[in-house]
Amino acid sequence: MQVYLKIVVTSILLLSSLAIADTRIKGTGGVSSISGSGGGGIIPWATLGGLATQDQSSMTGFISRADVDDFTLDVKGLAVNLNNRVEFSLARQDFTIKANDAQISQNKYGLKVKVAGDLIFGQLPQVSVGIEGNSLRDPETARAVGARDDDGIDVYVSAAKAWIDGPFHRTSMLNLNVRSTRANQFGLLGYGGDDQDRQLMIEAAAAMFVTRSLAIGIEYRQKADNLSALIEEDASDVFIAWFPNKHLSLTAAYVRLGDIAGAPNQNGFYFSLQGAL
Template sequence: MATLTMLTTPMLAHAGDRLLATGGVTQIEGSAGGGLMPWAVISGYGTDKQIGGSLFYTHAETRGDFKLNTTGVALGLFNRVEVSASQARFGLGDTVPGEHIRLNTLGVKLRVLGDAIYEQDSWLPQVSIGAQYKYNEDFDFVPKALGAKDRSGVDYYVATSKLFLGAINGYNLLLNANLHATKANQFGLLGFGGDKRDSYRVYPAVSAAVMLSDNWLVGSELRYKPDNLSVYEENNAHDIFMTWFPHRNVSVTGAYIDLGRIANKDNQTGWYLSGQINY
Protein backbone atom coordinates (compact mmCIF):
# COMPACT_ATOMS: atom_id res chain seq x y z
CA MET A 1 0.00 0.00 0.00
CA ALA A 2 2.28 2.20 0.20
CA THR A 3 3.72 4.79 -1.17
CA LEU A 4 6.68 6.18 -1.25
CA THR A 5 7.07 9.38 -1.46
CA MET A 6 10.24 10.28 -2.23
CA LEU A 7 12.90 8.35 -1.73
CA THR A 8 15.18 8.60 -4.62
CA THR A 9 18.44 10.04 -4.29
CA PRO A 10 20.19 10.70 -7.41
CA MET A 11 17.44 10.90 -9.95
CA LEU A 12 17.32 13.93 -12.14
CA ALA A 13 13.90 15.45 -12.64
CA HIS A 14 12.63 15.72 -16.17
CA ALA A 15 11.79 19.19 -17.40
CA GLY A 16 11.43 20.51 -13.88
CA ASP A 17 9.24 17.62 -12.71
CA ARG A 18 9.64 16.24 -9.21
CA LEU A 19 11.71 13.15 -8.45
CA LEU A 20 10.55 9.57 -8.85
CA ALA A 21 8.04 8.44 -6.20
CA THR A 22 7.64 11.88 -4.64
CA GLY A 23 3.85 11.73 -5.01
CA GLY A 24 3.53 8.38 -3.24
CA VAL A 25 0.88 5.88 -4.22
CA THR A 26 -2.79 6.21 -3.34
CA GLN A 27 -4.50 5.15 -0.14
CA ILE A 28 -7.93 3.53 -0.15
CA GLU A 29 -9.76 6.84 0.32
CA GLY A 30 -8.04 8.44 -2.69
CA SER A 31 -5.34 10.67 -1.21
CA ALA A 32 -1.63 10.42 -1.96
CA GLY A 33 0.05 8.36 0.72
CA GLY A 34 0.22 4.76 1.81
CA GLY A 35 -2.54 2.25 1.30
CA LEU A 36 -4.05 2.91 4.72
CA MET A 37 -3.18 6.52 5.48
CA PRO A 38 -2.66 9.85 3.71
CA TRP A 39 0.87 11.21 3.70
CA ALA A 40 1.88 14.86 3.65
CA VAL A 41 2.99 14.57 0.01
CA ILE A 42 0.99 15.98 -2.91
CA SER A 43 -0.16 13.66 -5.69
CA GLY A 44 1.68 13.53 -9.02
CA TYR A 45 4.97 14.97 -10.22
CA GLY A 46 4.02 18.61 -10.65
CA THR A 47 6.43 21.23 -9.27
CA ASP A 48 5.42 24.56 -7.77
CA LYS A 49 4.78 25.76 -11.33
CA GLN A 50 2.98 22.66 -12.64
CA ILE A 51 -0.14 20.56 -12.24
CA GLY A 52 0.31 16.82 -11.73
CA GLY A 53 -1.88 13.98 -10.66
CA SER A 54 -2.63 10.28 -10.60
CA LEU A 55 -5.16 7.60 -11.53
CA PHE A 56 -5.44 4.41 -9.49
CA TYR A 57 -7.25 1.10 -9.09
CA THR A 58 -7.07 -1.10 -5.99
CA HIS A 59 -8.36 -4.59 -5.23
CA ALA A 60 -8.25 -6.19 -1.78
CA GLU A 61 -9.58 -9.48 -0.39
CA THR A 62 -9.69 -11.00 3.09
CA ARG A 63 -10.00 -14.57 4.31
CA GLY A 64 -13.68 -13.94 5.12
CA ASP A 65 -14.43 -13.37 1.42
CA PHE A 66 -14.81 -9.63 1.84
CA LYS A 67 -13.69 -7.84 -1.34
CA LEU A 68 -12.89 -4.18 -1.91
CA ASN A 69 -12.50 -2.48 -5.28
CA THR A 70 -11.56 1.20 -5.36
CA THR A 71 -10.95 3.56 -8.27
CA GLY A 72 -10.09 7.23 -8.19
CA VAL A 73 -8.24 10.25 -9.44
CA ALA A 74 -6.21 12.98 -7.73
CA LEU A 75 -4.84 16.30 -8.94
CA GLY A 76 -1.81 18.01 -7.44
CA LEU A 77 -1.82 21.77 -7.96
CA PHE A 78 1.62 23.43 -7.86
CA ASN A 79 2.89 20.96 -5.25
CA ARG A 80 0.72 22.79 -2.74
CA VAL A 81 -2.91 21.62 -3.02
CA GLU A 82 -4.34 18.20 -3.76
CA VAL A 83 -7.95 17.37 -4.67
CA SER A 84 -9.13 13.78 -5.03
CA ALA A 85 -12.21 11.70 -5.75
CA SER A 86 -12.74 7.96 -5.36
CA GLN A 87 -15.40 5.29 -5.10
CA ALA A 88 -15.00 2.10 -3.06
CA ARG A 89 -17.20 -0.93 -3.69
CA PHE A 90 -17.17 -3.36 -0.76
CA GLY A 91 -18.47 -6.89 -1.37
CA LEU A 92 -20.03 -8.45 1.73
CA GLY A 93 -19.22 -12.05 0.81
CA ASP A 94 -21.24 -14.73 2.55
CA THR A 95 -22.10 -12.33 5.39
CA VAL A 96 -24.75 -10.87 3.07
CA PRO A 97 -24.42 -12.89 -0.15
CA GLY A 98 -24.45 -11.00 -3.41
CA GLU A 99 -24.59 -7.55 -1.80
CA HIS A 100 -22.12 -4.66 -1.68
CA ILE A 101 -21.67 -1.21 -0.18
CA ARG A 102 -20.53 1.84 -2.16
CA LEU A 103 -18.59 4.68 -0.52
CA ASN A 104 -17.79 7.90 -2.38
CA THR A 105 -15.00 10.15 -1.09
CA LEU A 106 -14.00 13.70 -2.03
CA GLY A 107 -10.73 14.90 -0.54
CA VAL A 108 -8.65 18.04 -0.28
CA LYS A 109 -5.13 18.42 1.11
CA LEU A 110 -2.99 21.52 1.68
CA ARG A 111 0.77 21.49 2.24
CA VAL A 112 1.30 24.11 4.93
CA LEU A 113 5.04 23.93 5.61
CA GLY A 114 8.27 22.05 5.07
CA ASP A 115 9.56 19.80 2.29
CA ALA A 116 9.92 16.09 3.01
CA ILE A 117 12.85 15.62 0.62
CA TYR A 118 14.83 18.75 -0.05
CA GLU A 119 15.17 20.21 3.45
CA GLN A 120 17.74 17.62 4.57
CA ASP A 121 19.52 20.14 6.78
CA SER A 122 16.43 20.38 8.99
CA TRP A 123 14.49 17.88 11.09
CA LEU A 124 11.29 19.72 10.24
CA PRO A 125 8.95 17.42 8.29
CA GLN A 126 6.60 18.29 5.50
CA VAL A 127 3.22 19.04 7.10
CA SER A 128 -0.14 18.95 5.36
CA ILE A 129 -3.73 19.29 6.57
CA GLY A 130 -6.63 17.60 4.86
CA ALA A 131 -10.29 16.68 4.87
CA GLN A 132 -12.25 13.83 3.27
CA TYR A 133 -16.00 14.04 2.75
CA LYS A 134 -17.50 10.56 2.53
CA TYR A 135 -20.97 9.52 1.37
CA ASN A 136 -22.29 5.99 1.82
CA GLU A 137 -24.70 5.17 -1.02
CA ASP A 138 -26.02 2.02 0.67
CA PHE A 139 -26.38 3.28 4.23
CA ASP A 140 -29.98 2.11 4.68
CA PHE A 141 -29.07 -1.47 3.84
CA VAL A 142 -26.44 -2.74 6.32
CA PRO A 143 -24.81 0.22 8.17
CA LYS A 144 -28.08 1.59 9.56
CA ALA A 145 -29.20 -1.87 10.65
CA LEU A 146 -25.95 -2.26 12.60
CA GLY A 147 -26.59 0.97 14.50
CA ALA A 148 -24.66 3.57 12.48
CA LYS A 149 -26.07 7.08 12.88
CA ASP A 150 -25.22 8.84 9.60
CA ARG A 151 -24.67 7.97 5.93
CA SER A 152 -22.08 10.74 5.43
CA GLY A 153 -19.26 12.32 7.38
CA VAL A 154 -16.03 14.27 7.15
CA ASP A 155 -12.62 13.05 8.31
CA TYR A 156 -10.03 15.70 9.20
CA TYR A 157 -6.32 15.00 9.48
CA VAL A 158 -2.85 16.42 9.95
CA ALA A 159 -0.12 14.49 8.09
CA THR A 160 3.65 14.73 8.51
CA SER A 161 6.28 13.11 6.27
CA LYS A 162 10.08 13.18 6.32
CA LEU A 163 12.71 11.46 4.16
CA PHE A 164 16.10 10.68 5.71
CA LEU A 165 18.70 10.05 3.02
CA GLY A 166 21.04 7.11 3.66
CA ALA A 167 19.65 6.66 7.17
CA ILE A 168 19.72 2.84 7.28
CA ASN A 169 23.01 1.40 6.05
CA GLY A 170 22.92 3.77 3.09
CA TYR A 171 19.23 3.22 2.30
CA ASN A 172 16.72 6.05 2.38
CA LEU A 173 14.13 6.00 5.17
CA LEU A 174 10.70 7.61 4.95
CA LEU A 175 8.70 8.23 8.14
CA ASN A 176 5.10 9.39 8.37
CA ALA A 177 2.79 10.21 11.26
CA ASN A 178 -0.82 11.39 11.17
CA LEU A 179 -3.63 12.43 13.47
CA HIS A 180 -7.21 11.79 12.25
CA ALA A 181 -10.42 13.22 13.68
CA THR A 182 -13.17 10.84 12.57
CA LYS A 183 -16.44 9.06 13.33
CA ALA A 184 -16.17 6.64 10.39
CA ASN A 185 -16.92 2.96 10.92
CA GLN A 186 -14.57 0.81 8.80
CA PHE A 187 -13.40 3.94 6.94
CA GLY A 188 -17.09 4.86 6.35
CA LEU A 189 -18.11 1.59 4.69
CA LEU A 190 -20.35 0.93 7.72
CA GLY A 191 -21.51 4.52 8.10
CA PHE A 192 -20.58 7.09 10.71
CA GLY A 193 -21.08 7.17 14.46
CA GLY A 194 -23.00 4.55 16.37
CA ASP A 195 -24.96 3.53 19.42
CA LYS A 196 -21.79 3.20 21.48
CA ARG A 197 -20.26 6.54 20.44
CA ASP A 198 -21.32 9.33 18.08
CA SER A 199 -18.66 11.99 18.54
CA TYR A 200 -15.35 12.88 16.93
CA ARG A 201 -12.20 11.45 18.45
CA VAL A 202 -8.60 11.77 17.33
CA TYR A 203 -6.67 8.66 16.29
CA PRO A 204 -3.03 8.25 15.22
CA ALA A 205 -1.55 6.54 12.18
CA VAL A 206 2.13 5.83 11.50
CA SER A 207 4.20 4.31 8.73
CA ALA A 208 7.80 3.68 7.79
CA ALA A 209 9.31 2.71 4.43
CA VAL A 210 12.78 1.94 3.11
CA MET A 211 13.83 2.41 -0.52
CA LEU A 212 15.74 -0.77 -1.39
CA SER A 213 16.72 0.57 -4.81
CA ASP A 214 15.63 3.21 -7.29
CA ASN A 215 12.62 1.02 -8.17
CA TRP A 216 11.62 -0.85 -5.00
CA LEU A 217 10.14 0.29 -1.71
CA VAL A 218 9.15 -1.81 1.31
CA GLY A 219 7.39 -0.67 4.44
CA SER A 220 4.59 -0.99 6.95
CA GLU A 221 1.63 1.06 8.22
CA LEU A 222 -0.56 1.09 11.32
CA ARG A 223 -3.80 3.05 11.53
CA TYR A 224 -5.97 3.27 14.64
CA LYS A 225 -9.74 3.40 14.11
CA PRO A 226 -12.84 4.21 16.17
CA ASP A 227 -15.07 1.56 17.74
CA ASN A 228 -18.55 3.09 17.60
CA LEU A 229 -20.87 0.10 17.12
CA SER A 230 -21.72 -2.13 20.08
CA VAL A 231 -22.85 -4.99 17.83
CA TYR A 232 -19.34 -5.57 16.43
CA GLU A 233 -15.97 -4.52 17.78
CA GLU A 234 -13.75 -2.65 15.28
CA ASN A 235 -9.99 -3.21 15.34
CA ASN A 236 -7.02 -1.23 14.07
CA ALA A 237 -5.63 -1.76 10.55
CA HIS A 238 -2.08 -2.82 9.67
CA ASP A 239 -0.23 -3.66 6.49
CA ILE A 240 3.19 -4.70 5.17
CA PHE A 241 3.72 -3.53 1.61
CA MET A 242 6.13 -3.52 -1.30
CA THR A 243 5.95 -1.06 -4.22
CA TRP A 244 7.61 -1.44 -7.61
CA PHE A 245 8.22 1.46 -9.99
CA PRO A 246 8.77 -0.21 -13.39
CA HIS A 247 8.53 3.22 -15.05
CA ARG A 248 8.60 6.79 -13.85
CA ASN A 249 4.85 7.13 -14.41
CA VAL A 250 3.75 3.70 -13.19
CA SER A 251 3.73 1.99 -9.79
CA VAL A 252 2.42 -1.37 -8.57
CA THR A 253 1.90 -2.08 -4.89
CA GLY A 254 1.25 -5.42 -3.21
CA ALA A 255 0.57 -5.86 0.48
CA TYR A 256 -0.38 -8.17 3.30
CA ILE A 257 -3.25 -6.59 5.26
CA ASP A 258 -4.65 -7.21 8.72
CA LEU A 259 -7.96 -5.46 9.35
CA GLY A 260 -8.92 -7.36 12.50
CA ARG A 261 -12.64 -7.89 12.93
CA ILE A 262 -15.01 -6.89 10.11
CA ALA A 263 -18.73 -7.20 10.91
CA ASN A 264 -19.29 -10.78 12.15
CA LYS A 265 -15.84 -12.16 11.23
CA ASP A 266 -12.63 -12.06 13.26
CA ASN A 267 -9.03 -12.14 12.04
CA GLN A 268 -9.62 -10.59 8.64
CA THR A 269 -6.20 -10.84 7.07
CA GLY A 270 -5.65 -10.87 3.34
CA TRP A 271 -3.91 -9.20 0.43
CA TYR A 272 -4.00 -5.98 -1.51
CA LEU A 273 -2.90 -5.08 -5.04
CA SER A 274 -2.92 -1.54 -6.43
CA GLY A 275 -1.82 0.00 -9.72
CA GLN A 276 -1.25 3.68 -10.32
CA ILE A 277 -0.40 6.02 -13.17
CA ASN A 278 1.33 9.30 -12.22
CA TYR A 279 1.96 12.38 -14.30
Protein backbone atom coordinates in the same frame (compact mmCIF):
# COMPACT_ATOMS: atom_id res chain seq x y z
CA MET B 1 -23.26 9.84 -8.90
CA GLN B 2 -23.74 13.29 -10.38
CA VAL B 3 -21.22 14.87 -8.07
CA TYR B 4 -18.81 12.07 -8.86
CA LEU B 5 -19.18 12.66 -12.59
CA LYS B 6 -18.79 16.40 -12.18
CA ILE B 7 -15.50 15.93 -10.36
CA VAL B 8 -14.24 13.52 -13.01
CA VAL B 9 -15.08 15.98 -15.79
CA THR B 10 -13.53 18.91 -13.90
CA SER B 11 -10.41 16.88 -13.27
CA ILE B 12 -10.06 15.94 -16.92
CA LEU B 13 -10.50 19.59 -17.90
CA LEU B 14 -7.86 20.56 -15.36
CA LEU B 15 -5.56 17.87 -16.69
CA SER B 16 -5.85 19.12 -20.24
CA SER B 17 -4.25 22.36 -19.10
CA LEU B 18 -1.33 20.58 -17.47
CA ALA B 19 1.95 19.53 -18.96
CA ILE B 20 3.39 16.19 -17.91
CA ALA B 21 4.96 16.79 -14.52
CA ASP B 22 7.74 14.46 -13.53
CA THR B 23 10.35 16.67 -11.97
CA ARG B 24 10.46 15.27 -8.49
CA ILE B 25 12.54 12.24 -7.61
CA LYS B 26 10.91 8.97 -8.57
CA GLY B 27 8.74 7.47 -5.84
CA THR B 28 8.56 10.63 -3.72
CA GLY B 29 4.90 11.08 -4.68
CA GLY B 30 4.09 7.79 -3.00
CA VAL B 31 1.15 5.81 -4.32
CA SER B 32 -2.66 6.21 -4.09
CA SER B 33 -4.37 5.41 -0.81
CA ILE B 34 -7.86 3.86 -0.64
CA SER B 35 -9.32 7.34 -0.12
CA GLY B 36 -7.81 8.50 -3.42
CA SER B 37 -5.39 10.88 -1.76
CA GLY B 38 -1.65 10.40 -2.21
CA GLY B 39 -0.09 8.21 0.43
CA GLY B 40 0.42 4.61 1.15
CA GLY B 41 -2.44 2.12 1.02
CA ILE B 42 -4.68 2.26 4.09
CA ILE B 43 -3.73 5.82 5.08
CA PRO B 44 -2.94 9.08 3.25
CA TRP B 45 0.50 10.62 3.73
CA ALA B 46 1.60 14.26 3.90
CA THR B 47 2.91 13.88 0.34
CA LEU B 48 0.70 15.03 -2.53
CA GLY B 49 0.10 12.58 -5.39
CA GLY B 50 2.19 12.70 -8.54
CA LEU B 51 5.55 14.33 -9.14
CA ALA B 52 4.63 17.98 -9.60
CA THR B 53 6.94 20.65 -8.17
CA GLN B 54 5.87 24.14 -7.14
CA ASP B 55 6.00 25.17 -10.81
CA GLN B 56 3.80 22.36 -12.07
CA SER B 57 0.72 20.25 -11.63
CA SER B 58 0.14 16.55 -11.96
CA MET B 59 -2.58 13.95 -11.92
CA THR B 60 -2.81 10.37 -10.71
CA GLY B 61 -5.35 7.64 -11.39
CA PHE B 62 -5.50 4.26 -9.75
CA ILE B 63 -7.30 0.98 -9.24
CA SER B 64 -6.88 -1.11 -6.10
CA ARG B 65 -8.28 -4.28 -4.62
CA ALA B 66 -8.09 -5.70 -1.12
CA ASP B 67 -9.11 -9.32 -0.79
CA VAL B 68 -9.44 -10.53 2.80
CA ASP B 69 -11.04 -13.69 4.18
CA ASP B 70 -14.73 -12.74 3.97
CA PHE B 71 -14.73 -9.47 2.00
CA THR B 72 -13.26 -7.66 -0.97
CA LEU B 73 -12.82 -3.93 -1.42
CA ASP B 74 -12.44 -2.49 -4.90
CA VAL B 75 -11.36 1.13 -5.20
CA LYS B 76 -10.84 3.36 -8.18
CA GLY B 77 -10.14 7.04 -8.21
CA LEU B 78 -8.02 9.97 -9.18
CA ALA B 79 -6.25 12.97 -7.74
CA VAL B 80 -5.06 16.30 -9.10
CA ASN B 81 -2.03 17.98 -7.58
CA LEU B 82 -1.74 21.71 -8.18
CA ASN B 83 1.77 23.11 -7.75
CA ASN B 84 2.56 20.47 -5.13
CA ARG B 85 0.49 22.62 -2.80
CA VAL B 86 -3.15 21.52 -3.15
CA GLU B 87 -4.47 18.07 -3.96
CA PHE B 88 -8.07 17.23 -4.90
CA SER B 89 -8.96 13.57 -4.83
CA LEU B 90 -11.91 11.34 -5.30
CA ALA B 91 -12.46 7.63 -5.03
CA ARG B 92 -15.21 5.11 -5.34
CA GLN B 93 -15.13 2.19 -2.91
CA ASP B 94 -17.12 -0.98 -3.58
CA PHE B 95 -17.14 -3.37 -0.66
CA THR B 96 -18.42 -6.91 -1.29
CA ILE B 97 -19.49 -9.45 1.27
CA LYS B 98 -18.34 -12.76 -0.22
CA ALA B 99 -20.97 -14.90 1.56
CA ASN B 100 -23.99 -13.32 -0.13
CA ASP B 101 -22.39 -11.11 -2.78
CA ALA B 102 -24.00 -8.06 -1.17
CA GLN B 103 -22.32 -4.76 -1.90
CA ILE B 104 -21.79 -1.53 0.01
CA SER B 105 -20.46 1.42 -1.97
CA GLN B 106 -19.28 4.85 -0.95
CA ASN B 107 -17.75 7.90 -2.56
CA LYS B 108 -14.79 9.73 -1.06
CA TYR B 109 -13.82 13.32 -1.80
CA GLY B 110 -10.59 14.73 -0.52
CA LEU B 111 -8.75 18.01 -0.25
CA LYS B 112 -5.20 18.09 1.07
CA VAL B 113 -3.08 21.20 1.42
CA LYS B 114 0.64 21.25 2.05
CA VAL B 115 1.15 23.87 4.74
CA ALA B 116 4.86 23.67 5.59
CA GLY B 117 8.19 22.04 5.00
CA ASP B 118 9.44 19.63 2.39
CA LEU B 119 9.52 15.84 2.33
CA ILE B 120 13.24 15.58 1.56
CA PHE B 121 14.98 18.93 1.83
CA GLY B 122 15.48 21.12 4.87
CA GLN B 123 14.86 20.49 8.54
CA LEU B 124 11.07 20.74 8.70
CA PRO B 125 9.01 17.70 7.78
CA GLN B 126 6.37 18.18 5.11
CA VAL B 127 3.17 19.03 6.94
CA SER B 128 -0.22 18.78 5.25
CA VAL B 129 -3.78 19.25 6.38
CA GLY B 130 -6.53 17.19 4.78
CA ILE B 131 -10.29 16.90 4.70
CA GLU B 132 -12.09 13.76 3.55
CA GLY B 133 -15.77 13.80 2.73
CA ASN B 134 -17.43 10.42 2.69
CA SER B 135 -20.87 9.57 1.42
CA LEU B 136 -22.32 6.13 1.74
CA ARG B 137 -24.44 5.03 -1.22
CA ASP B 138 -25.84 1.90 0.42
CA PRO B 139 -26.71 3.00 3.95
CA GLU B 140 -29.06 0.14 4.91
CA THR B 141 -26.35 -1.97 6.54
CA ALA B 142 -24.96 1.02 8.42
CA ARG B 143 -28.41 1.84 9.78
CA ALA B 144 -29.02 -1.78 10.73
CA VAL B 145 -25.86 -1.91 12.85
CA GLY B 146 -26.63 1.33 14.66
CA ALA B 147 -24.62 4.02 12.83
CA ARG B 148 -25.91 7.53 13.31
CA ASP B 149 -25.23 8.93 9.83
CA ASP B 150 -24.68 7.96 6.19
CA ASP B 151 -22.03 10.54 5.59
CA GLY B 152 -19.23 12.10 7.54
CA ILE B 153 -16.21 14.32 7.41
CA ASP B 154 -12.71 13.39 8.50
CA VAL B 155 -10.06 16.02 9.16
CA TYR B 156 -6.40 15.09 9.51
CA VAL B 157 -2.97 16.60 9.99
CA SER B 158 -0.11 14.70 8.43
CA ALA B 159 3.67 15.06 8.72
CA ALA B 160 6.23 13.19 6.63
CA LYS B 161 10.00 13.31 6.52
CA ALA B 162 12.36 11.43 4.23
CA TRP B 163 16.09 10.99 4.70
CA ILE B 164 18.15 10.54 1.53
CA ASP B 165 20.84 8.74 3.54
CA GLY B 166 18.63 6.88 6.00
CA PRO B 167 19.13 3.57 7.86
CA PHE B 168 21.44 1.18 5.95
CA HIS B 169 22.24 4.21 3.75
CA ARG B 170 18.85 3.75 2.12
CA THR B 171 16.42 6.61 1.43
CA SER B 172 13.73 6.22 4.07
CA MET B 173 10.56 7.96 5.19
CA LEU B 174 8.38 8.29 8.27
CA ASN B 175 4.81 9.58 8.24
CA LEU B 176 2.49 10.38 11.10
CA ASN B 177 -1.19 11.39 10.90
CA VAL B 178 -3.65 12.53 13.50
CA ARG B 179 -7.22 12.11 12.28
CA SER B 180 -10.48 13.38 13.66
CA THR B 181 -13.14 10.93 12.50
CA ARG B 182 -16.58 9.47 13.12
CA ALA B 183 -16.20 6.65 10.57
CA ASN B 184 -17.11 3.03 11.25
CA GLN B 185 -14.92 0.70 9.15
CA PHE B 186 -13.66 3.49 6.84
CA GLY B 187 -17.26 4.77 6.60
CA LEU B 188 -18.58 1.58 5.00
CA LEU B 189 -20.65 1.03 8.14
CA GLY B 190 -21.64 4.66 8.41
CA TYR B 191 -20.60 7.40 10.80
CA GLY B 192 -20.94 7.70 14.54
CA GLY B 193 -22.33 5.04 16.84
CA ASP B 194 -24.21 4.38 20.03
CA ASP B 195 -20.99 3.83 21.99
CA GLN B 196 -18.84 6.70 20.75
CA ASP B 197 -18.76 9.48 18.21
CA ARG B 198 -15.99 11.75 16.87
CA GLN B 199 -12.54 10.79 18.07
CA LEU B 200 -8.86 11.43 17.38
CA MET B 201 -7.01 8.52 15.83
CA ILE B 202 -3.31 7.99 15.11
CA GLU B 203 -1.94 6.66 11.83
CA ALA B 204 1.67 5.96 10.94
CA ALA B 205 3.83 4.67 8.13
CA ALA B 206 7.49 3.88 7.56
CA ALA B 207 9.03 3.15 4.17
CA MET B 208 12.45 2.48 2.71
CA PHE B 209 13.74 2.51 -0.87
CA VAL B 210 15.77 -0.69 -1.09
CA THR B 211 16.72 0.27 -4.64
CA ARG B 212 15.76 3.38 -6.65
CA SER B 213 12.69 1.52 -7.94
CA LEU B 214 11.64 -0.69 -5.07
CA ALA B 215 10.25 0.46 -1.72
CA ILE B 216 9.14 -1.60 1.24
CA GLY B 217 7.23 -0.41 4.27
CA ILE B 218 4.63 -0.77 6.98
CA GLU B 219 1.49 1.13 7.88
CA TYR B 220 -0.78 1.32 10.88
CA ARG B 221 -4.22 2.87 11.21
CA GLN B 222 -5.91 3.18 14.56
CA LYS B 223 -9.67 2.77 14.21
CA ALA B 224 -12.46 3.68 16.59
CA ASP B 225 -14.94 1.15 17.93
CA ASN B 226 -18.12 3.19 17.87
CA LEU B 227 -20.83 0.55 17.52
CA SER B 228 -21.91 -1.50 20.53
CA ALA B 229 -23.22 -4.30 18.28
CA LEU B 230 -19.88 -4.91 16.53
CA ILE B 231 -16.18 -4.96 17.23
CA GLU B 232 -13.86 -2.75 15.17
CA GLU B 233 -10.09 -3.16 15.34
CA ASP B 234 -7.01 -1.31 14.11
CA ALA B 235 -5.67 -1.97 10.62
CA SER B 236 -2.09 -2.52 9.49
CA ASP B 237 -0.17 -3.63 6.43
CA VAL B 238 3.26 -4.44 5.10
CA PHE B 239 3.86 -3.41 1.51
CA ILE B 240 6.24 -3.50 -1.38
CA ALA B 241 5.93 -0.88 -4.12
CA TRP B 242 7.61 -1.01 -7.50
CA PHE B 243 8.21 2.15 -9.53
CA PRO B 244 9.37 0.94 -13.00
CA ASN B 245 9.31 4.58 -14.14
CA LYS B 246 7.97 7.96 -13.02
CA HIS B 247 4.50 7.32 -14.41
CA LEU B 248 3.67 3.90 -13.07
CA SER B 249 3.64 2.14 -9.74
CA LEU B 250 2.51 -1.28 -8.64
CA THR B 251 1.95 -1.96 -4.95
CA ALA B 252 1.39 -5.28 -3.24
CA ALA B 253 0.60 -5.54 0.45
CA TYR B 254 -0.49 -7.94 3.12
CA VAL B 255 -3.27 -6.27 5.12
CA ARG B 256 -4.67 -7.10 8.54
CA LEU B 257 -8.05 -5.49 9.09
CA GLY B 258 -9.08 -7.28 12.27
CA ASP B 259 -12.73 -7.90 13.01
CA ILE B 260 -15.17 -6.60 10.39
CA ALA B 261 -18.92 -6.80 11.07
CA GLY B 262 -18.62 -9.88 13.24
CA ALA B 263 -16.10 -11.71 11.03
CA PRO B 264 -12.83 -11.91 12.98
CA ASN B 265 -9.22 -11.74 11.76
CA GLN B 266 -9.78 -10.37 8.29
CA ASN B 267 -6.37 -10.73 6.63
CA GLY B 268 -5.44 -10.81 3.00
CA PHE B 269 -3.69 -9.25 0.05
CA TYR B 270 -3.94 -5.78 -1.44
CA PHE B 271 -2.85 -4.75 -4.90
CA SER B 272 -2.80 -1.28 -6.39
CA LEU B 273 -1.88 0.07 -9.79
CA GLN B 274 -1.26 3.80 -10.22
CA GLY B 275 -0.61 5.90 -13.29
CA ALA B 276 0.75 9.45 -12.95
CA LEU B 277 1.00 12.35 -15.37
